[in-house]
Amino acid sequence: MSVRSVLAVAAAVLIGGFAFAEPAAADPSAQSVAASVYTVSAGRAGAFLSALAGLLGAVGGGLALVRPTGQGYVGTWxxxxxxxxxxxxxxxxxxxxxxxxxxxxxxxxxxxxLGGAYFAMLLGLISVALGWQARSRSRRTR
Incomplete structure (x- = not known):
């Protein structure tokens, strides 16, 4: 399976999930009151940690793709x-x-x-794309 088809399928699934997903509380009377800015709910914590994982993957894939030339620990890793x-x-x-x-x-x-969850899913998609491209590039150069 080529990289283009994997990315196309992943994008279609992601867009389809956004387009066809019905909000959990579509009725305006069932909407909860907005939480305080300082309140850390389970959803906020989960979205933050998943966005952090996606950011770690995107940075790792980006660094592997650009192939840093430094002799430091980060470049080697x-x-x-x-x-x-x-x-x-x-x-x-x-x-x-x-x-x-x-x-x-x-x-x-x-x-x-919810906003953090959407951002985490976007970062995860970017991470997979960068990792896939770096992996395929490393296979071609061997």
């Missing part, structure tokens, strides 16, 4: 493990973000982590 980290952290971020988005009680801005 990125050459060896960046693509694998991106290919593991990306699906984790998309799965956890999708779970938070599916179980959120209200819409955006209610404090349930």
């Amino acid at each position: 990125a050459r060896r493990n960046g693509a694998a980290t991106a290919l593991v952290a990306g699906p984790v971020a998309m799965t956890v973000g999708g779970t938070v988005a599916a179980t959120a009680d209200g819409g955006l801005g209610t404090g349930n982590g």
